[in-house]
Amino acid sequence: MKIGYARVSTADQSLDMQIDALTAAGCERVYTEKASGSKDDRVELARVMDLLRAGDMIVVYKLDRLARSTVKLISTLDEIQRRGAEFVSLNDNIDTSTAVGRAFFGMLAVFAEFERNVIVERTRAGLAASRARGRNGGRPKTDRKKVAQAVKLYDTQAHTVTEITEMTGVTKATLYRALKERQ
Template sequence: MKIGYARVSTADQSLSVQEDALNSAGVERLYSEKDSGGKWQRKELHRMLDALRPGDTLIVYKLDRLARSQKQLQDIAHMLKSGDIELVSISEQLDTRTPMGKAMFGMIGIMAELERDMIRERTTAGLASARARGRKGGRPKADPAKVKKALALYDSKEYSVPQITEETGISKALLYKELNKRKQSGVGS
């Protein structure tokens, strides 16, 4: 079965160009959604992946409609390959049903792996260089006095979370993290 997947990032964008191209390619079942490609938790993407069966062909207008990161694309490609499902991208003229298409998709995977390895290598070298100069990695620790003040403001129930974060300069995430720590230890209210 030929299954199509179309996606745009925002509600005000139109799916019609992709849907028309997919229908012209003979798609028998079409999954469409308006959601960010950077998110993995996309309802229609997962419905489509669950519907695929061995021997099916997944057709997309462009590979970036399927995934916006190489990691996601690699994960999906692995799922498709292990499930005996072919992939066709109309714009890139990629068709894993052909020997050249399989080779090109393999090259995309190799390039993605190379890119990941190079990033890892540069990161490791950068961290080693920083350590050699006496610097530590990671985020700087929050000022304990600011955290204490933020918790006191929160406990007073006179300030909203945005007011507290603006007043103290700590992030909302850190405030909630500290509140959760306190809650788990049974200290304060």
């Protein structure tokens, strides 16, 4: 059986192009997922791997849809081959049922990991440059005085949590965390 697997990293991305290509390639079933390729706990990929039997074929639109690191790609490919199945990447022209396809897969896996590492390095460099200019990312620092005020208002039981957050600017999560910490 030809089993298609399509993945995008974020919920606002579309799977349509991948699904169309997998359907056109003759996939009898197509499993879709919206999760980062670097995550190891992808539910639909695990489902595909559980269904995989000897003679089956996993088809993806592009190599990086399966995994982002060389180690994960190689381990996934090993598992596919151990089950007696094959792997095809449509956009990368990889077909592990051939010796050339297996060799090409190994080379592309290295480049996929290289690309991911370059993205990570660029992101870190951008954040460092931003910090050097005095801009810090992440959550704004919590004003301890406002948190203390919010806790006091909470203790009076004269206001709802929503009212307290509106009056002080302290988020519900921060208020609840402060209340939990004092116990």
